[in-house]
Amino acid sequence: MIVCVAVVGHQNNPLYIESFTDADDALKLHHIVHCSLDVVDEQVNNPKKSGPTLNETFLGLLYPTENYKVYGYFTNTKVKFILVTTDLDVRDTDVRNFFRRFHAAYVDAVSNPFHVPGKKITSKTFEKG
Amino acid sequence: MEDYPEEMRSPPVSLVAVAGCPELHQAISAHLHSLQPPINTLALPDLSKISLLIAPNPKDDQSSNPDPVASSGSAGILKRDWLLKHRTKIPAVVAAFFSSDCVSGDPAQWLQLCSDLDNLKAVIRARNIILVLVVVHSHSKDDITEDRMLALRKRAEIDSKLGSIFAELANTYYRDEGRRIKTRIEKKSFSSIELHVRYCFKVAVYAEFRRDWVEAIRFYEDAYHTVREMIGTSTRLPAIQRLVEIKTVAEQVHFKISTLLLHGGKIVEAITWFRQHNASYRKLTGAPEAIFLHWEWMSRQFLVFAELLETSSAAIQSISSLIAGTTERSLTEWEFRPANYYQLAAHYLKEKRSSLEITVSISETLNESDSSADSVVPSVYVGQFARLIEQGDAFLMHPLTDDEYIHYAIAEGKRFQDSFEIIALLKRSYESFSNLEVQRMGALCGFQMAREYYVVGDFTNAKQLFDGVANLYRQEGWVTLLWEVLGYLRECSRKQDQMKNFIEYSLELAALPVLSDIGVQCSRIECGPAGPASIEQKELIHREVFGFIGGELGLTSVTTSTDLKVTGDNQLYLEIDLVSPLRVVLLASVAFHEQIIKPGSSTSITLSLLSHLPLTFEVDQLEVQFNQSACNFIVVNSQRALLDTANDDQWSHRVETAPSLSLSNRWLRLTYDIKPDQSGKLECISVIAKMGPHFTICCRAESPASMGDLPLWKFEDRVDAYPTKDPALAFTGQKATQVEEPDPQVDLNLGASGPAFVGESFVIPVTVASRGHAVHFGELKINLVDVRGDGLFSPRETEPISLDSHHVQLLGMSGPEGEDESNQGVDKIKKIQDSFGLVSVPFLNCGESWSCKLEIKWHRPKPVMLYVSLGYSPDSHDSTAQKVNIHKSLQIEGKTAILISHHFMLPFRQDPLLPSIIKPVPDSDQVATLPLNETSILIVSAKNCSDVPLHLISISVEAEDDNIRKSCSVQNSGDHLDPALLVPGEEFKRVFSVVPKTNVSRLNLGNACIRWRRDSGTEEQSGLAASLVLTKERIPHVNLELSPVVVSLECPPYAILGDPFTYYIKFHNQTQLLQELKLSLADAQSFVMSGSHDDTIYVLPKSEQILGYKLVPLASGMQQLPRFTVTSVRYSAAFQPSSGESTLFVFPSKPHFNTVDVEGKRIESLAAE
CATH class of the missing domain: 2.60.40.1510 (ntegrin, alpha v. Chain A, domain 3)
Known part of the structure; x- marks a missing residue:
C-alpha cells in the first residue's frame, strides 16, 4: 500500500506531499521523504557507471527503512517524485508505471496557466489523480 | 559488541598442553604462540598436575555420552562456558616431556613415569585428547659430541618439529571432534532440537579452530536455522524465557556468522544475512509485558552490526565500488553505512524505552514487591536465568517463572538510562552522516538527538541541535518539519526563561505558511510541543505571544517560579535583518518615489509593511530612521494616540499620524513627504515598530526593487501583491535616494x-x-x-x-x-x-x-x-x-611659433676645390662641408608660422663651449637690429660669416638661438622678460676640409659699354705640391676678349698664379662673361663657375651716383667691419 507520495521542487522544497495513512505518522513520513532526498542527491551527483541509461528518470529503490520502501523518480526539470510504500515485495515495473502516471498528472497540473513554476501545487485534480 | 565475552569476539586459537620439563616451557610456549596460525599453550610443571586441570570435571559430559538423560540434554541450548572451556582449559594435544634420564634411569623413576602416563591417559581418553610423548635427551654421557649437537640443535629441532607436530595434531583433534559430532548430526542421533543446535555450534567452533571458515559458516548457519525453527516448537521453558533464550542464542550465532562473513570481506553477504536476520526476528515481539526485551534485543542487533560494519568497512576502501559490483539492486548504498544501523539501533532503543515505561507503570500499579529480583543470576546455559538459592554451603540454581523473570528484567531495565544510550547512538550516526555530508539524514538524527536531550532536560544541547536542524528546514521550505522543530525550540526557551527567544520562536511559528491542515487528523501522540500544524494552532500561538507582548501574560519561570513579563524593567527589542527568519513576521519595504532630488525640495516616500501572522494586529507607532537623522520621522497610530502623549517631549522629530496601523498579510502602504537638506545619499535604514509599552521590533528597510522572496512563503501558490501601488515603483523603487548638491553660485x-x-x-x-x-x-x-x-x-x-x-x-x-x-x-x-x-x-x-x-x-x-x-x-x-x-x-x-632654418654659402666668386665634393663618399653627402681657413657664409632664417605677429629680438649663433669658439669664428655680418616685427608667414634672415680655423674634420657650430616674444600690442608692460622666449635650433655638424686649390674670379663690379677692363682668374695653390691646371675659356657674345683660350698652367706650391684677360663689352645690360673651365689634373676635377658668378652688368655709359652719402656710409660700415 502506498502510504505517501511527494513532489519535491528543484530547491528541495516540498511542492506536494500527501500521506494516505490513518496512523499518526504523517510527520514521520515527511521525515522519510526529506531524508530520501539525500539519496536522490547522491544518485544524481554520482551516477553509477553501470547505470542503464543516462536519461533514466526512475531512480529505483532509494532506501529501505524498517517498515517502508522509498522509491524515487527524477524528472528533467529537477523535480523529484518520492513514493513511500509499505509493500515489501514490489516489482520495479509497477513502481515505474506508477511514476509514469504520476508524472503525467504532474505535467497536467503544472500546465495550468495560472500555476507559477516552483510554487506549491494546489490543484484539486492533481489530488484526485 | 563489547558486551560479548572475549571468546565470542575473537577467532578461537588451538590449545595444547605441555607437561614436564618446566625449564623448556617458556621457550616452547613463546614459539608456539608466534607460529602462524598461533597456538596457545597450557604449561604444567608436572605430569600429575594435568589431572588437576582436566580432572575436576570428569563428569560424564554430554559430548562423550551420546545418550544422556533427556532432561539434562534439553535444559538449555548452549552452555555458557563451553567455548571458554575449549579455548582455555581443554587442550587438543597434551605433550608429556620426559627427560632421557627418566627413561633410561633407575626403575623407580621408570615406574613413576609409567604410572603418570597411565593417569594421564585415563584423564585424556575421555576427551579424545591426543597424547604426545617427548623424550628430551639432555645428558647423554655416551656421546658428548652428539650431546653437544643435540644441545645446540635442541631448541630449533624441538621447536620446529614440535610446532608442526602440535599444529597437525591439534588440527587432527579438532577435526576428529568435529567429525564425531557431525556424524551425530547426520545420523540425527540426538534426542532434542536443542542438541542439534548445540552440535552444529560445536562443529562450527571446531571448524573455526581449524580455520575452516567455510565449514564454520555452514554449521553456524545450520545452527541458526535450527534455532529459528525452535521458536514454534520448543516448549521447554516458560514462554517468555524461552523466547529470550532462543533470541540470545540466535544473536550469538548470528554474531559469529556476521563476523566471519565480514572478516572474509563478504560485506554484501553479511548485509543480506543481517537483513534476513532482522526480518525473521523483528516480528517476534513476544508477550506484551516483555516487549521491551524484544526492542532492546533488536537495538543490540543493529548496534552490534553497525560496530562490526564500521570496523570492517575501515579496511574496505570504497563502498561504491562494492555496490557497483552487485548486480541486483536489492541493496542500496545506505545499507552499507554504519550510520544507518546506529540510527535504527537508537530507534529500537527508543521503542524499548517507551514499552519499558509502560511495563513499569503497569507493574507499579500492581505494586509488587521486588524482593526476589536480587538473587537472579545468569544460569549455566546461554540466555537463561535462574534464581540462586543458598542451601547450606551449596548454591542451587532454581528455574524462574515468567513473572519472576519479567520482574527481574524490569528491575534490570530500570537501572539503565536509555536516553543517554540513545543520544550516544544517534551522535555516532549524526557524526557519521555529517562526515559523509549527508545533511538531511544527519538533520533527522540531530532532531532525534535533540528530542532526547529535551526529554532528559538538557535544553542547552537540545536547543543548539534544534537550531541547526531548523536552519536546514527553513532553507528547504519543509514547513511541517520546521513547525515541529520550532515547537521544541519554543518550549526549550520557555524552560530556560529566555523570553526573547521564546517570543521570536513563537512569532516565527505563528507566521509559518501553514494553510491547509496538514495531518490535523492525527492523534497527538507523536506531535511535538507545538501542537498540530494548523491554522487554529497558529492563531492560538499568535494570541499567546501577543499576550506576552502586551504584558498581560507572563512566562512562568521554571527556576524561580515567578512570572516573567514584558515590563518596563524587562523591555524587549527584536531585530529583523535581511536574513532573519522573522522577516515573515514583519517586512518593511521603503521606496523613494524619485531617485535624485534637489536639496530642500520634498519627495514622497512609500512605506510598505507586511506581516504573515495569522491575525491582524495593531502597531502603536512606527519610527522610520534614515542615515540622515534629521529626516527621521514617527508615525503614530491615531487610535492609540494617548500612549505617546506621555513621552512626546523626547521626540524632536516630525510626527505623523496615521488613522490605523494594523498589519496583516496585505501590504500596509503609507506615503509621506520627506524633505532632505543635506546633499549626498539619503537612505532609509530601518523601521521600528512599537507594540505595547515595552516591545519594539526593529526591521531593516528593504528596497522593493531588490527585495528577496520571503522564505517559505515563496513556495506557496499564491499571488504576491506589490509593496507599492504603482507597479513600476515596485520594480524600481529604492530605499535610498541621491540628494544633489546645491547649485553653485x-x-x-x-x-x-x-x-x-x-x-x-x-x-x-x-x-x-x-x-x-x-x-x-x-x-x-x-x-x-x-x-x-x-x-x-x-x-x-x-x-x-x-x-x-x-x-x-x-x-x-x-x-x-x-x-x-x-x-x-x-x-x-x-x-x-x-x-x-x-x-x-x-x-x-x-x-x-x-x-x-x-x-x-x-x-x-x-x-x-x-x-x-x-x-x-x-x-x-x-x-x-x-x-x-x-x-x-x-x-x-x-604650437610651434618660429621655424628656424639655415644654410651655408661660399663667398662670391671664390671657389675652393674640395675633393670630397668632387668624389662624394656615399655616407657623407648629407653633411655640409666647409673649407678650412676660408670664409663661408651661414644664413639663419626664422619664419613666423603662428597666427599672431611676433617680435624678434635677436638671432645669434651660440657655440656650446669655448673650444669651438676658438676653433671657429662666427661673425655677425650686420649689427644688432632693432626688434623686428614678424607678421604671420614672414621670414627673417640673418647672415653669419664662418671661418673655421683649426684643422678638425668635423665642426660643431652650436645652436641658432632666436629670442622673440609675442607682439602684445599696447600692453607692453605685461610682456616683461618672462615673456621673452628663446627658441634654439641646433645647427648640424659640418665637415671641414682643406681645399688644395682655390679659384677666384676678380672683375670690377660693373663695366661700361666699350670701356675695356681686366678679368682676373686667380689660382691659389695651398698644397706643397706643384699643381697642373688646364684652363679653357669659351668666347662670349657680348665681349671681345684677348688672351689664350686653352692653356695649361703650373702653380707652384703655396703660391698664386693670376691670369688676366682684357675684355671689352659690346652690349649693355646683364651680360655673360666668357665662361671658363678649370681642370685640375692631380685631382682630376673640373670646375666651371656658375652663371650667376660669371654675370656682369654693363652700363651703356658711365653712371652718375647721386647717393654718395649713402654709399659713403655703407663704405664706412664696411670699413668698420
Whole structure:
C-alpha cells in the first residue's frame, strides 16, 4: 500500500506531499521523504557507471527503512517524485508505471496557466489523480 | 559488541598442553604462540598436575555420552562456558616431556613415569585428547659430541618439529571432534532440537579452530536455522524465557556468522544475512509485558552490526565500488553505512524505552514487591536465568517463572538510562552522516538527538541541535518539519526563561505558511510541543505571544517560579535583518518615489509593511530612521494616540499620524513627504515598530526593487501583491535616494587667448567670481590631461630623463594682481606638480572675485586639456560639510611659433676645390662641408608660422663651449637690429660669416638661438622678460676640409659699354705640391676678349698664379662673361663657375651716383667691419 507520495521542487522544497495513512505518522513520513532526498542527491551527483541509461528518470529503490520502501523518480526539470510504500515485495515495473502516471498528472497540473513554476501545487485534480 | 565475552569476539586459537620439563616451557610456549596460525599453550610443571586441570570435571559430559538423560540434554541450548572451556582449559594435544634420564634411569623413576602416563591417559581418553610423548635427551654421557649437537640443535629441532607436530595434531583433534559430532548430526542421533543446535555450534567452533571458515559458516548457519525453527516448537521453558533464550542464542550465532562473513570481506553477504536476520526476528515481539526485551534485543542487533560494519568497512576502501559490483539492486548504498544501523539501533532503543515505561507503570500499579529480583543470576546455559538459592554451603540454581523473570528484567531495565544510550547512538550516526555530508539524514538524527536531550532536560544541547536542524528546514521550505522543530525550540526557551527567544520562536511559528491542515487528523501522540500544524494552532500561538507582548501574560519561570513579563524593567527589542527568519513576521519595504532630488525640495516616500501572522494586529507607532537623522520621522497610530502623549517631549522629530496601523498579510502602504537638506545619499535604514509599552521590533528597510522572496512563503501558490501601488515603483523603487548638491553660485572663468607656443610659458588667467555664495574653504584643483590620451610624459626609453621630460608642464600659479605670493598665509595650500596643482582660494564674500594665473609651458606642440575645478562650501561653520563643486575645462593647442632654418654659402666668386665634393663618399653627402681657413657664409632664417605677429629680438649663433669658439669664428655680418616685427608667414634672415680655423674634420657650430616674444600690442608692460622666449635650433655638424686649390674670379663690379677692363682668374695653390691646371675659356657674345683660350698652367706650391684677360663689352645690360673651365689634373676635377658668378652688368655709359652719402656710409660700415 502506498502510504505517501511527494513532489519535491528543484530547491528541495516540498511542492506536494500527501500521506494516505490513518496512523499518526504523517510527520514521520515527511521525515522519510526529506531524508530520501539525500539519496536522490547522491544518485544524481554520482551516477553509477553501470547505470542503464543516462536519461533514466526512475531512480529505483532509494532506501529501505524498517517498515517502508522509498522509491524515487527524477524528472528533467529537477523535480523529484518520492513514493513511500509499505509493500515489501514490489516489482520495479509497477513502481515505474506508477511514476509514469504520476508524472503525467504532474505535467497536467503544472500546465495550468495560472500555476507559477516552483510554487506549491494546489490543484484539486492533481489530488484526485 | 563489547558486551560479548572475549571468546565470542575473537577467532578461537588451538590449545595444547605441555607437561614436564618446566625449564623448556617458556621457550616452547613463546614459539608456539608466534607460529602462524598461533597456538596457545597450557604449561604444567608436572605430569600429575594435568589431572588437576582436566580432572575436576570428569563428569560424564554430554559430548562423550551420546545418550544422556533427556532432561539434562534439553535444559538449555548452549552452555555458557563451553567455548571458554575449549579455548582455555581443554587442550587438543597434551605433550608429556620426559627427560632421557627418566627413561633410561633407575626403575623407580621408570615406574613413576609409567604410572603418570597411565593417569594421564585415563584423564585424556575421555576427551579424545591426543597424547604426545617427548623424550628430551639432555645428558647423554655416551656421546658428548652428539650431546653437544643435540644441545645446540635442541631448541630449533624441538621447536620446529614440535610446532608442526602440535599444529597437525591439534588440527587432527579438532577435526576428529568435529567429525564425531557431525556424524551425530547426520545420523540425527540426538534426542532434542536443542542438541542439534548445540552440535552444529560445536562443529562450527571446531571448524573455526581449524580455520575452516567455510565449514564454520555452514554449521553456524545450520545452527541458526535450527534455532529459528525452535521458536514454534520448543516448549521447554516458560514462554517468555524461552523466547529470550532462543533470541540470545540466535544473536550469538548470528554474531559469529556476521563476523566471519565480514572478516572474509563478504560485506554484501553479511548485509543480506543481517537483513534476513532482522526480518525473521523483528516480528517476534513476544508477550506484551516483555516487549521491551524484544526492542532492546533488536537495538543490540543493529548496534552490534553497525560496530562490526564500521570496523570492517575501515579496511574496505570504497563502498561504491562494492555496490557497483552487485548486480541486483536489492541493496542500496545506505545499507552499507554504519550510520544507518546506529540510527535504527537508537530507534529500537527508543521503542524499548517507551514499552519499558509502560511495563513499569503497569507493574507499579500492581505494586509488587521486588524482593526476589536480587538473587537472579545468569544460569549455566546461554540466555537463561535462574534464581540462586543458598542451601547450606551449596548454591542451587532454581528455574524462574515468567513473572519472576519479567520482574527481574524490569528491575534490570530500570537501572539503565536509555536516553543517554540513545543520544550516544544517534551522535555516532549524526557524526557519521555529517562526515559523509549527508545533511538531511544527519538533520533527522540531530532532531532525534535533540528530542532526547529535551526529554532528559538538557535544553542547552537540545536547543543548539534544534537550531541547526531548523536552519536546514527553513532553507528547504519543509514547513511541517520546521513547525515541529520550532515547537521544541519554543518550549526549550520557555524552560530556560529566555523570553526573547521564546517570543521570536513563537512569532516565527505563528507566521509559518501553514494553510491547509496538514495531518490535523492525527492523534497527538507523536506531535511535538507545538501542537498540530494548523491554522487554529497558529492563531492560538499568535494570541499567546501577543499576550506576552502586551504584558498581560507572563512566562512562568521554571527556576524561580515567578512570572516573567514584558515590563518596563524587562523591555524587549527584536531585530529583523535581511536574513532573519522573522522577516515573515514583519517586512518593511521603503521606496523613494524619485531617485535624485534637489536639496530642500520634498519627495514622497512609500512605506510598505507586511506581516504573515495569522491575525491582524495593531502597531502603536512606527519610527522610520534614515542615515540622515534629521529626516527621521514617527508615525503614530491615531487610535492609540494617548500612549505617546506621555513621552512626546523626547521626540524632536516630525510626527505623523496615521488613522490605523494594523498589519496583516496585505501590504500596509503609507506615503509621506520627506524633505532632505543635506546633499549626498539619503537612505532609509530601518523601521521600528512599537507594540505595547515595552516591545519594539526593529526591521531593516528593504528596497522593493531588490527585495528577496520571503522564505517559505515563496513556495506557496499564491499571488504576491506589490509593496507599492504603482507597479513600476515596485520594480524600481529604492530605499535610498541621491540628494544633489546645491547649485553653485560662483563663476569660474578660464581666460585664455589663442594657442600656446612651444617654449613660452603660457599664462591662463583663472577668475573666481562669486555671484551668490560666499566662498569658504575654496580649493582650486588643476589638472592637465593629454587630449589624445597618450600621456604628458615622454616614454622613458626614447628620451633620457631631463628637465623637459614633460611635454607640457604646469609651471606655477601666480596670485592675483597686486598680491604678493608671500602674503598668502602659511596654511594656504599650494601644491604644484607637473600636471597637477592644488591651490587654495581665499575667502570671498558675495560679489567679490579673485583671480590667479596659471603658467603652463609646452615643450612639444601638443593639444592639452586643462581641467580646473573649484570646490568650496557656502557655509562658514564647518569645513567638513558638503562642498559645492564647479568644473571647467579648456582645450589648449600648443604650437610651434618660429621655424628656424639655415644654410651655408661660399663667398662670391671664390671657389675652393674640395675633393670630397668632387668624389662624394656615399655616407657623407648629407653633411655640409666647409673649407678650412676660408670664409663661408651661414644664413639663419626664422619664419613666423603662428597666427599672431611676433617680435624678434635677436638671432645669434651660440657655440656650446669655448673650444669651438676658438676653433671657429662666427661673425655677425650686420649689427644688432632693432626688434623686428614678424607678421604671420614672414621670414627673417640673418647672415653669419664662418671661418673655421683649426684643422678638425668635423665642426660643431652650436645652436641658432632666436629670442622673440609675442607682439602684445599696447600692453607692453605685461610682456616683461618672462615673456621673452628663446627658441634654439641646433645647427648640424659640418665637415671641414682643406681645399688644395682655390679659384677666384676678380672683375670690377660693373663695366661700361666699350670701356675695356681686366678679368682676373686667380689660382691659389695651398698644397706643397706643384699643381697642373688646364684652363679653357669659351668666347662670349657680348665681349671681345684677348688672351689664350686653352692653356695649361703650373702653380707652384703655396703660391698664386693670376691670369688676366682684357675684355671689352659690346652690349649693355646683364651680360655673360666668357665662361671658363678649370681642370685640375692631380685631382682630376673640373670646375666651371656658375652663371650667376660669371654675370656682369654693363652700363651703356658711365653712371652718375647721386647717393654718395649713402654709399659713403655703407663704405664706412664696411670699413668698420
